[in-house]
Amino acid sequence: MRKAADEYTGRLRWPRLGQDVAIVAWPSFLVASVATMVCFGFIDPVLVGNDDYPPPAFQTRMAGYAVGFFFFWLIAALSSLMTLYLVRTAHPEPADEGTDDGTRSPE
Amino acid sequence: MNEAQAPVDGALYAARQKIYPRDIKGRFQRLRVYAVFALLGLYYVLPWIRWGERQAVLFDLPARKFHIFGLTLWPQDFYFLTWLLIIAALALFFFTALAGRLFCGYACPQTVWTETFVWIERWVEGSRTQQMKLAKAPLSGEKILRKGTKYFLWFAFALWTGFTFVGYFTPINELAGKVVTFSTGPWETFWVLFYGGATYVNAGFMREQVCKYMCPYARFQSAMFDQDTLIITYDEKRGEPRGARKKGSDPRAAGLGDCVDCTVCVQVCPTGIDIRKGLQYECIACAACIDACDEVMEKVGYPKGLIRYDTQSGLEGRAKHVLRPRTIIYGSLIALLIAGFAYSITHRNVVAVDVIRDRNALFRELPGGLIENVYSVKILNKDAASHEFSITADGLPGLQVDYGTDAVEVGPGDVQSVAVRLRVPRGELKGGSDILFTIRTQDERALEATGKARFLAPTN
Numbered sequence: 374m375r376k377a378a379d380e381y382t383g384r385l386r387w388p389r390l391g392q393d394v395a396i397v398a399w400p401s402f403l404v405a406s407v408a409t410m411v412c413f414g415f416i417d418p419v420l421v422g423n424d425d426y427p428p429p430a431f432q433t434r435m436a437g438y439a440v441g442f443f444f445f446w447l448i449a450a451l452s453s454l455m456t457l458y459l460v461r462t463a464h465p466e467p468a469d470e471g472t473d474d475g476t477r478s479p480e
Numbered sequence: 481m482n483e484a485q486a487p488v489d490g491a492l493y494a495a496r497q498k499i500y501p502r503d504i505k506g507r508f509q510r511l512r513v514y515a516v517f518a519l520l521g522l523y524y525v526l527p528w529i530r531w532g533e534r535q536a537v538l539f540d541l542p543a544r545k546f547h548i549f550g551l552t553l554w555p556q557d558f559y560f561l562t563w564l565l566i567i568a569a570l571a572l573f574f575f576t577a578l579a580g581r582l583f584c585g586y587a588c589p590q591t592v593w594t595e596t597f598v599w600i601e602r603w604v605e606g607s608r609t610q611q612m613k614l615a616k617a618p619l620s621g622e623k624i625l626r627k628g629t630k631y632f633l634w635f636a637f638a639l640w641t642g643f644t645f646v647g648y649f650t651p652i653n654e655l656a657g658k659v660v661t662f663s664t665g666p667w668e669t670f671w672v673l674f675y676g677g678a679t680y681v682n683a684g685f686m687r688e689q690v691c692k693y694m695c696p697y698a699r700f701q702s703a704m705f706d707q708d709t710l711i712i713t714y715d716e717k718r719g720e721p722r723g724a725r726k727k728g729s730d731p732r733a734a735g736l737g738d739c740v741d742c743t744v745c746v747q748v749c750p751t752g753i754d755i756r757k758g759l760q761y762e763c764i765a766c767a768a769c770i771d772a773c774d775e776v777m778e779k780v781g782y783p784k785g786l787i788r789y790d791t792q793s794g795l796e797g798r799a800k801h802v803l804r805p806r807t808i809i810y811g812s813l814i815a816l817l818i819a820g821f822a823y824s825i826t827h828r829n830v831v832a833v834d835v836i837r838d839r840n841a842l843f844r845e846l847p848g849g850l851i852e853n854v855y856s857v858k859i860l861n862k863d864a865a866s867h868e869f870s871i872t873a874d875g876l877p878g879l880q881v882d883y884g885t886d887a888v889e890v891g892p893g894d895v896q897s898v899a900v901r902l903r904v905p906r907g908e909l910k911g912g913s914d915i916l917f918t919i920r921t922q923d924e925r926a927l928e929a930t931g932k933a934r935f936l937a938p939t940n
Binding site: 395 | 541542544555558561665667670671686689690693694696
């Protein structure tokens, strides 16, 4: 019989897709925040570009910060995504398959 | 095989069940409520506090200046921020080594905002049982009303949170005025919605999933744990074997431990784990299970503390060590860094100079055999008072400095750009030479700063 306590702890996992989105989006968000701070600590966005580029609507500091942030987020997310893909598609380590003497581990 | 015993693989794809943490009162929950009020109070009130003419705490991104009460930080002071982040990280390590995930349970924004959202949910939908019943109930007028009210309150609270967030970066008084007249700028609107939306999703829906799947700290905090770290733990020796029993019966005679297996500790858990299975990385150390278990223990007349804050050493009956190499090293590093930070921020140079050569002409030959170079000298006055500056230059014999007046006045927290002409008699140099500009205050407070530049002359 299933214990009453397990009723609450049994099916609380996120679906795989939800986990993947979170794993890609969140760490890259954190990294992008730090990258934005460091980058614009040294670079003033209004000094980047010229009269024609970027378009006038984006030639303010606020726009520069925002575009920079989302740019960093995108780049970091691509990196996270690739890492996640490599981890998810890797063959398991031989050690996971069984113990040294060739028998399968109890788990 | 019934549905509840679905294999683990299947569970990976199964929809997540919402956790309805049961409300619980107790000393640690009271502490957490104080923490929520203190931290959120600080967050929502701080931008409204004034400091003289301006907002006390304002990270003025458009002007690239950070105001923190009497202190104004410029991009050049960026390393202070880095320094602060290092101190914060070390403090996290220190407290983790001492008392486990104190941060998660009491101070993490995720916990604090989730807590507030849970309060709103409880206030509108009622207790845990009522909430579960409402979720299962068919669509009705009351259900729509209750759910709608909850979502509306969440939404309003999240928007206010986003608004406050933007209020740290743009003067909040003006922002409030713009919000009232629906005339916020595109980026202000965007960030209010972005931060508000993130709060809504993180605290309203994702909740403990953020800690489980998204938080790196949850995964690496175990590296900072040792035998003497305070953790929330179930006293297995005392509790097992668990089981229900008749009131007043002697558990020892029935071969039972102190755990009555009421599962209240599981029902109150916001991350939905069973603390009796041991320390798990999902545990955010909110101590709800401690309070819950203490209440039950009191009711059945057993001593409190079956679930409690304790160390591995304590559980195994060994001596506890608060002072140990790990805490001493973290502690002294933090003390050192804070002292260094305090010293450098109070002793930082509040004036700075930035010298840029005129880009249009390399040099000019003046009648009378003089070579002239033109520079734009930017004087930064980060001080809270206005100062008058003189400008001098060294590095070449017979150097003449001309900037129109004797003294340049720069207001508090201001930048003044001055066109400076340097002249050198022809023949003193060929090609170019490094020179050093010095700006000095003319008043009783002696402040100075230097900036390098290059003086160019004809090569023949």
